[in-house]
Amino acid sequence: xxxxxxxxxxxxxxxxxxxxxxxxxxxxxxxxxxxxxxxxxxxxxxxxxxxxxxxxxxxxxxxxxxxxxxxxxxxxxxxxxxxxxxxxxxxxxxxxxxxxxxxxxxxxxxxxxxxxxxxxxxxxxxxxxxxxxxxxxxxxxxxxxxxxxxxxxxxxxxxxxxxxxxxxxxxxxxxxxxxxxxxxxxxxxxxxxxxxxxxxxxxxxxxxxxxxxxxxxxxxxxxxxxxxxxxxxxxxxxxxxxxxxxxxxxxxxxxxxxxxxxxxxxxxxxxxxxxxxxxxxxxxxxxxxxxxxxxxxxxxxxxxxxxxxxxxxxxx
Amino acid sequence: xxxxxxxxxxxxxxxxxxxxxxxxxxxxxxxxxxxxxxxxxxxxxxxxxxxxxxxxxxxxxxxxxxxxxxxxxxxxxxxxxxxxxxxxxxxxxxxxxxxxxxxxxxxxxxxxxxxxxxxxxxxxxxxxxxxxxxxxxxxxxxxxxxxxxxxxxxxxxxxxxxxxxxxxxxxxxxxxxxxxxxxxxxxxxxxxxxxxxxxxxxxxxxxxxxxxxxxxxxxxxxxxxxxxxxxxxxxxxxxxxxxxxxxxxxxxxxxxxxxxxxxxxxxxxxxxxxxxxxxxxxxxxxxxxxxxxxxxxxxxxxxxxxxxxxxxxxxx
Numbered sequence: 001x002x003x004x005x006x007x008x009x010x011x012x013x014x015x016x017x018x019x020x021x022x023x024x025x026x027x028x029x030x031x032x033x034x035x036x037x038x039x040x041x042x043x044x045x046x047x048x049x050x051x052x053x054x055x056x057x058x059x060x061x062x063x064x065x066x067x068x069x070x071x072x073x074x075x076x077x078x079x080x081x082x083x084x085x086x087x088x089x090x091x092x093x094x095x096x097x098x099x100x101x102x103x104x105x106x107x108x109x110x111x112x113x114x115x116x117x118x119x120x121x122x123x124x125x126x127x128x129x130x131x132x133x134x135x136x137x138x139x140x141x142x143x144x145x146x147x148x149x150x151x152x153x154x155x156x157x158x159x160x161x162x163x164x165x166x167x168x169x170x171x172x173x174x175x176x177x178x179x180x181x182x183x184x185x186x187x188x189x190x191x192x193x194x195x196x197x198x199x200x201x202x203x204x205x206x207x208x209x210x211x212x213x214x215x216x217x218x219x220x221x222x223x224x225x226x227x228x229x230x231x232x233x234x235x236x237x238x239x240x241x242x243x244x245x246x247x248x249x250x251x252x253x254x255x256x257x258x259x260x261x262x263x264x265x266x267x268x269x270x271x272x273x274x275x276x277x278x279x280x281x282x283x284x285x286x287x288x289x290x291x292x293x294x295x296x297x298x299x300x301x302x303x304x305x306x307x308x309x310x311x312x313x314x315x316x
Numbered sequence: 317x318x319x320x321x322x323x324x325x326x327x328x329x330x331x332x333x334x335x336x337x338x339x340x341x342x343x344x345x346x347x348x349x350x351x352x353x354x355x356x357x358x359x360x361x362x363x364x365x366x367x368x369x370x371x372x373x374x375x376x377x378x379x380x381x382x383x384x385x386x387x388x389x390x391x392x393x394x395x396x397x398x399x400x401x402x403x404x405x406x407x408x409x410x411x412x413x414x415x416x417x418x419x420x421x422x423x424x425x426x427x428x429x430x431x432x433x434x435x436x437x438x439x440x441x442x443x444x445x446x447x448x449x450x451x452x453x454x455x456x457x458x459x460x461x462x463x464x465x466x467x468x469x470x471x472x473x474x475x476x477x478x479x480x481x482x483x484x485x486x487x488x489x490x491x492x493x494x495x496x497x498x499x500x501x502x503x504x505x506x507x508x509x510x511x512x513x514x515x516x517x518x519x520x521x522x523x524x525x526x527x528x529x530x531x532x533x534x535x536x537x538x539x540x541x542x543x544x545x546x547x548x549x550x551x552x553x554x555x556x557x558x559x560x561x562x563x564x565x566x567x568x569x570x571x572x573x574x575x576x577x578x579x580x581x582x583x584x585x586x587x588x589x590x591x592x593x594x595x596x597x598x599x600x601x602x603x604x605x606x607x608x609x610x611x612x613x614x615x616x617x618x619x620x621x622x623x624x625x626x627x628x629x630x631x632x
Contacts, residue, residue, distance in 0.1 A: 073601070073603050073604055082603050082604065083603035127469065128469055129468065129469045143568075145461060145466060150461065151570065152445065152569060152570020152571065153443065153445045153570060153571060153572040153605070153607075154570055154572075154601065154604035154606075155570075155604060156570050156600070156601035156603070157567070157568060157569055157570030158568065159567040159568065159600050159601075160567075160568055162564070162567040162568075163479060163480070163564040163567060164479070164480065164481055164560050164561070164563070165480055165483050166482060166483045167481050167482045167485075167499075167557070167560055169483075174600050175598070176563070176598045176600075183483075241483070244480050244483055245480070247492070248480045248564075249568070251473070251475040251476075251478040251479060252459075252473060252474065252476055252478075252479060252565070252568065252569075253466075253473055253568075254467070254468020254469060254470055254471075254472050254473030255468065255469060256469040256470075282491070282492045284472070284478045284490045284492075285389070285470065285472035285475075287389050287398050287399040287472070288389055288398065288470035288471060288472040289469070289470045290470075
């Protein structure tokens, strides 16, 4: 039997047919066009789900359930998006609406939690505790404890980007100041890069930005590889912010595995090695086994696999 | 049936006979004299436990198990203190040693986790998630999820005092910089008070300190009640540090209840009201039920009750 996993993003809706091992048999996507009425978006999710099943050579009769990873705060029991400000939704009964088109059990999960479940399936197997941290537009994540998503008594938890990093520091998107997200997101890295470019007009980063017609999260990492001092400083400081956030989360949760995802995680060992060194030096736990920090594996597919896993968990 | 709960502290060993509802029937204490050989300390714990049972009018035959809350990192499966730097212990088989004197099942728990279990019994009943935060010499705590202590895959977690508050800030006892503990412990509050006294020699705090022959965590709180501006500034800033740490922990865990303990918690609403106001303003969760923040109830007895509850959990 199979599960349909749907990842509802601000730009695209992605859906896949996933087997019980977490393997995607077939997947496809279409644009979200998030300004539309939500019922239109749900209709497209159902159409896409059906298309994915057909194209895979399977039938809906072989599908046990549907999982949908949605941005925002989710009422899992009722399949409702309570609130999302990315795709604007307020008390939207996504599961009920979806079932108008496909008569299968439908389970909703927060998109970051779903991605965490997906990565847990692939690179956290067999552990009792796993934290997934994404470095993207924001800093998000998901917490798996005893093999299950922990998102608080109210479903609003696992906001690991909204731990304090600098008391009274830079304004954060959440309205507070000094959150980890305001320093360790790719958005923040781009800002840090631009600041350094302005201070160091001779830096390679300015040349890179001109060639690429933009500044991205890769700018400092790429120029640092070429020995540019200003770029090295930006990159190393950014990695320190990330590592400090990781230390805080590990001191509180001590998960067996912590996996780093998001675009920046494609930097691989350039990111991971200094984080591990920082962690070895700053971890509170000096006497017990240590959390294993690694780069996540699924990248864009984590949401689809995790949504399918949320469907599986919902049935059990 | 009853349980014996023992709270092994740096100054005193406290023990009590506890019933299944978490009520202490009788308790007593004796000095730890922590410089002694650990086997002498364990012997005294057993003597005290026996005395407590006898004085309560019950017998050891009515006791199901013994729980011991110990400082440091605990190997619960083997009843061993892996490492403690408060009472210096390194791989000490406390449970086995204790059983030389009293032949009952013995379960060890980290002292902060035990206190959390104790408070959970008293003021967290019926919830699935509970965080206990102590403001004392350090900032400690315990995390209860799904009714059980969560201390990580390795038993070294729940170090909520060692989340970052100020990146690169004040040195912390753990070797890092800028941990919550370095700002929100009573030790830190005393330091903040002394700094303000030096800057404001006319402050009531100087008079208070002279009268009491010392500076304590109460100095600023007491003088603030009398309208002293410098004391109000110290108190309010300290409460902000605590509140900011609480916001971080809630953003990550969203427990149903968070209880504040330790000496400073005796300030009651003076502490709680501004924390609640700060939380209402800075909490990430704007759309779901909110964590209920309260003052813990057991004070010094939390360790005894919690150790007894750890014994009960150990048997189950």
